[in-house]
Amino acid sequence: MEVRVQNVRKEFDRFPALHDVSLDIRSGELIALLGPSGSGKTTLLRLIAGLEQPTSGRIFFGDEDASSKTVQDRNVGFVFQHYALFRHMTVAENIGFGLKVRPSETRPPKDEIRRRAHELLELVQLKGLENRYPSQLSGGQRQRVALARAMAIEPKVLLLDEPFGALDAQVRRELRKWLREIHDATGHTTVFVTHDQEEALELADRVVVMCQGNIEQVGSSDTVYDQPASPFVYGFIGESSTIPVAVRSGEVGIGNWATGLSASNEADGERRLFFRPHDVELIDAKANGISGTVVATRRVAGAKHIELTVDGLPAATRVEIELPAAHPARISDRIAFRPSQWKLFA
Amino acid sequence: MADPALHAAQPDVPYISATTESRLWRAVLMAVAFVFLGVFLVLPLVLVFMEAFRKGVEPFFATLVEHDTIKAIQLTLTVAAIAVPLNCIFGVAASWAIAKYEFKGKAFLTTLIDLPFSVSPVISGLVYVLLFGSQGWLGPWLKSHGIEILFAVPGIVLATIFVTFPFVARELIPLMQEQGTGDEEAAISLGASGWQTFWHVTLPNIKWGLLYGVLLCNARAFGEFGAVSVVSGHIRGQTNTMPLHVEILYNEYNAVGAFAVASLLAGLALVTLVLKTLLEMRYGGEIAGARRH
Numbered sequence: 001m002e003v004r005v006q007n008v009r010k011e012f013d014r015f016p017a018l019h020d021v022s023l024d025i026r027s028g029e030l031i032a033l034l035g036p037s038g039s040g041k042t043t044l045l046r047l048i049a050g051l052e053q054p055t056s057g058r059i060f061f062g063d064e065d066a067s068s069k070t071v072q073d074r075n076v077g078f079v080f081q082h083y084a085l086f087r088h089m090t091v092a093e094n095i096g097f098g099l100k101v102r103p104s105e106t107r108p109p110k111d112e113i114r115r116r117a118h119e120l121l122e123l124v125q126l127k128g129l130e131n132r133y134p135s136q137l138s139g140g141q142r143q144r145v146a147l148a149r150a151m152a153i154e155p156k157v158l159l160l161d162e163p164f165g166a167l168d169a170q171v172r173r174e175l176r177k178w179l180r181e182i183h184d185a186t187g188h189t190t191v192f193v194t195h196d197q198e199e200a201l202e203l204a205d206r207v208v209v210m211c212q213g214n215i216e217q218v219g220s221s222d223t224v225y226d227q228p229a230s231p232f233v234y235g236f237i238g239e240s241s242t243i244p245v246a247v248r249s250g251e252v253g254i255g256n257w258a259t260g261l262s263a264s265n266e267a268d269g270e271r272r273l274f275f276r277p278h279d280v281e282l283i284d285a286k287a288n289g290i291s292g293t294v295v296a297t298r299r300v301a302g303a304k305h306i307e308l309t310v311d312g313l314p315a316a317t318r319v320e321i322e323l324p325a326a327h328p329a330r331i332s333d334r335i336a337f338r339p340s341q342w343k344l345f346a
Numbered sequence: 347m348a349d350p351a352l353h354a355a356q357p358d359v360p361y362i363s364a365t366t367e368s369r370l371w372r373a374v375l376m377a378v379a380f381v382f383l384g385v386f387l388v389l390p391l392v393l394v395f396m397e398a399f400r401k402g403v404e405p406f407f408a409t410l411v412e413h414d415t416i417k418a419i420q421l422t423l424t425v426a427a428i429a430v431p432l433n434c435i436f437g438v439a440a441s442w443a444i445a446k447y448e449f450k451g452k453a454f455l456t457t458l459i460d461l462p463f464s465v466s467p468v469i470s471g472l473v474y475v476l477l478f479g480s481q482g483w484l485g486p487w488l489k490s491h492g493i494e495i496l497f498a499v500p501g502i503v504l505a506t507i508f509v510t511f512p513f514v515a516r517e518l519i520p521l522m523q524e525q526g527t528g529d530e531e532a533a534i535s536l537g538a539s540g541w542q543t544f545w546h547v548t549l550p551n552i553k554w555g556l557l558y559g560v561l562l563c564n565a566r567a568f569g570e571f572g573a574v575s576v577v578s579g580h581i582r583g584q585t586n587t588m589p590l591h592v593e594i595l596y597n598e599y600n601a602v603g604a605f606a607v608a609s610l611l612a613g614l615a616l617v618t619l620v621l622k623t624l625l626e627m628r629y630g631g632e633i634a635g636a637r638r639h
Contacts, residue, residue: 051531071534084532088550098536101546153536 001062001156001189002027003048008057010043017043019213020057025157025191030183032200033193035210036236041193042161044210048191049159050074061156077150077188081162083142085134091145092117092130098153120148123182140171147179151186160192164199176203197237201225209233231345234274241319243290243310245273247344255312260288260338271346275339277305277322283336291336292319294329308335394612397605409595409603410610417583418591418607424499425574425587426567429506433563437514438556442548445522446530456519462511470508471576474501497579502587505573510563517559518552525551554629558622565618569611 003025010018018040025031033041046052048059050071058067066074085094093100095117099108108116121127124144134142143163150158163179164172180203183190194200200207201221209216209224209232217229228234231242245252245259248268252261261273283289292308295318299305303322306329309315321337329335367375398406409415440459444452462470478495479485488495495501529551533543549556571589578585586594588607596604 049535051535071531072537072539075537076535078532078535080528080532082528084528086529086532086547086550097533097538097546101533101536101538101542149532149536 002060003157003189003191004060005044005048006058006060008044008047008054008059010040010047010052011055017213018047018054021213021215023208023215023218025189027189028187029205030180030190030192030203032204032207033191033210034195034197034200034207034237036195038212039210040213041195041208041210045159045161045191045193048157049076049078051078075153075156077153077155077158079143079146079150079158079160079163081165083134083146083166085142085145085149087134090131090133091121091126091137094134094145095120095149095152097149116152117148120152123151123185124148125178138171139167140175143167143175144178147182151188155188158188158190160190162193162195164196165194172199179203201237209236211236226341228274228343231272231274234343234345239277239320239322240274241277241321243273243317243319244313245271245344247271252344254290254310257291257312258288259290261342263344266344269346271344273339273342273344275342277320278303279341280321280323280337280339282323283338285334285336287336287338289336289338290319291334294331294333294335297329297331299325304329306335391612394605394608397601398609400605401602405602406606406609409600409606412603414583414586415591415603415607418586418588419610421499421502421584421586422568422588425503425506426564428503429510429567430560430564432507433510433514434556434560436511437518437559437563438552440515441518441522444519445525446527459512459515459519462509467505467509467570467572468576471505471573474505474508474573474577496577497581497585499585501577502574502585505577506567506570509570509573510566513563513566514556514559517555517562521552521555522548554625558625558629561618561621561625565615568614 005021005023005025008018008021009016021040021044023044033044035041043052047054050066050069050073054067058065060066061074086097089097092114096113099113099116102108117130118127121130124147126141126144126148129137129141134145137145143166147158147160147163160179164175167175176199179192192204201224204221206218206220207224208218211232217224217233219227219229224233224237228237234240235242243254245254246269247253247263247266250262250264250266252259252263252271252273259273263271285291290310292310294306295309296307297304298307300322302325304325304327305320305322306327307318307320310317310319321335323329366372440455443449444456475496476482477484478488478501480489480496482496485496493500495504529547530543533547534540538546569589570587571593574587575590575593578587578590580586580590580594582594588611592604592607592611595607
C-alpha cells in the first residue's frame with residue numbers, strides 16, 4: 001500500500017512539531033524516519049497511524065484519503081517503543097487481540113485466531129512461548145511479540161516507533177537483521193522511526209532525514225551519505241568537518257590562501273566547506289591546499305584522528321581529519337591536505 | 347542455603363546504618379509508638395466489644411434483631427449499595443479524563459476532587475440543607491413536585507456520595523498516570539473500539555487499584571456520621587443509618603445496644619483493614635495509593 005503525506009502540518013498548543021511536510025512512501029518499501037529527538041519523526045509516524053490528527057494537510061493510503069479516518073479504520077500495525085503488550089494476556093492472547101475485537105461478521109472463529117497466532121509466533125521465531133505472560137519474556141522477545149501482534153490484523157502499513165530503542169546493542173543488531181528478513185518475506189510497506197543512523201542506513205531502502213519539523217532529505221543510504229542535501233544532513237549522518245571559506249571567481253579560498261578546490265558554478269561570497277574527515281588526501285606543503293598545525297591526535301579503532309588549526313583562520317577554529325593509524329603526525333607538526341569529496345553550503 | 351563455615355569467617359560486626367539511632371533510643375521510640383496506638387486505638391476498639399457483650403450474648407443479639415436496628419442496617423447497606431457504585435463510575439471517569447487527556451482546568455479538577463477531604467462533613471451536610479431544605483434554593487420546587495430529598499433516603503445518599511467521592515478517584519489517578527496511554531493506543535491501533543479498549547485493556551490494568559479504592563470508599567460510606575446526621579432528620583426506623591442509630595441508643599442510656607451496633611461497624615473496619623493489608627501485600631505495585639494512605 002502506498003502512503004502519501006501531503007503538506008502536513010502539526011501543532012501542539014501552537015508549537016509547530018511539523019512544518020508542511022510531504023512524503024511519498026512506495027508500496028512494499030522499508031523506509032526509515034531518521035532524526036534527533038524533537039525532529040518530528042515520531043509525530044509524523046503517529047499522524048500516519050491516525051494516533052494524532054494533522055493541523056492541516058492530508059494523508060492518503062493508496063488513492064484513498066485517510067485523513068478523516070479513525071485509527072481503527074486505518075488498519076495499520078503499530079509497534080511501540082516500549083512494546084505496550086497487554087500484561088494480563090498471554091503471548092497468544094496478545095497476538096490474537098486484534099482479531100478478537102473485530103465485529104462479529106468479520107471476526108474469525110476462535111480456532112482460526114489461535115492458528116493465526118501460532119503461525120505468527122513461528123514467523124517471529126517464538127514458537128512454544130504462546131502461554132507465557134509478557135513479564136516472563138526478555139526485551140527482545142517482547143518486541144517480537146509486539147510485531148507479531150501488529151501483523152496479525154493484516155495491516156496495510158506497518159509502523160514502528162523506535163522499535164529497538166529499549167534494547168541492548170547486541171539484541172538490537174540481531175533484531176535489525178531479523179526485521180529485514182521478515183520484511184522481505186512478508187512485503188509489508190514498513191515505516192520505522194529511529195535516531196540511530198547506523199540502524200537507518202543499514203536497514204532501510206530509503207532514509208528520510210528530519211530536523212526541527214522539516215524533512216531535510218529523502219534518499220537511499222548511499223545518497224544521504226554521499227550527497228547530503230544540507231549542512232544538517234552532512235553533520236548528522238556520519239562524521240563531518242567544516243571550515244568557513246570564501247569563493248572568489250570560481251575558486252575556494254581561506255583568507256588569502258587558495259585551496260586548489262574549484263567551484264566554477266558558485267557565485268562569489270562566504271561559504272562553509274563540508275567534507276568527511278576520511279575523504280582527504282595529504283599533499284605537498286607547497287601545493288595549494290588546506291594547511292595547518294596539529295594540535296591533538298587521537299587513536300580511534302583502526303584510524304588516527306587529527307585535530308588541526310588552519311592557516312588563515314583564528315586558532316579557535318579546529319578541523320578534524322582522519323589518517324591511517326600508522327601516520328607519524330604528532331602535535332605541532334605541519335600538515336597540508338585537500339578534501340577529495342566536499343560540498344559548499346551558504 | 348547458607349554455608350556455616352563461610353558465615354563463621356565473616357567478621358562479627360553488626361551492620362550499622364548511618365541513620366540508625368542507638369539501641370536505647372530505638373526502644374524508646376518504638377515504645378512510644380506502641381503505647382500511643384494501644385491507648386488511643388486498640389483499647390477503645392477492645393472496649394467496644396467488651397461493652398457490647400457486658401451483659402452476655404443474649405442482650406447483644408436482642409439489640410441486633412430489634413426492628414429499628416434492622417432498619418438502620420438495611421438503610422446503611424442500601425446507601426452504600428448506591429453510593430459506592432456511583433463513586434466507582436465517577437472515580438474511573440474522572441481518573442480517565444485526568445490521566446489520559448490534556449485539558450485546561452485539569453489541576454483545578456484534581457483539587458476539586460479532594461475537596462470532601464478538606465471540608466468538614468457537617469458543612470457538606472449543611473450545603474445540602476441549603477440546597478434542598480424547605481427554605482433552600484431547590485427545596486420549594488422539589489416539594490411542589492412531590493420529591494423529598496432532605497430527611498429522606500435520597501438526602502442521605504447524596505451526603506454519603508459527597509464525602510466518599512475522592513476515594514476511588516484519588517486511588518486511580520496516580521495509577522493511571524503512571525501507566526500512561528500506551529496500552530490504550532495499542533488496543534485502538536489493533537481495531538478495538540473505545541468500549542472494548544476500556545473493558546479488555548484499561549480495566550484489567552487498574553482492577554486491583556479500583557478494588558482498593560472501593561474498599562476504602564465502602565468503609566467510609568458505612569461509617570459516615572457528620573454529613574448524614576445533618577441531612578437525615580434522625581427518624582427512627584426510617585432515616586437512621588447505623589452510626590446515627592448508635593448515637594440514639596447511647597443517648598437513651600442503652601449502652602449495650604449502642605455498643606452492639608458499634609461492634610458491627612468496628613467489625614467491618616477490621617475486615618476492611620485485613621483486606622486492605624492483603625491487597626497491599628499482594629498487589630502493592632498496582633496500588634499507587636498504598637504509598638500514601
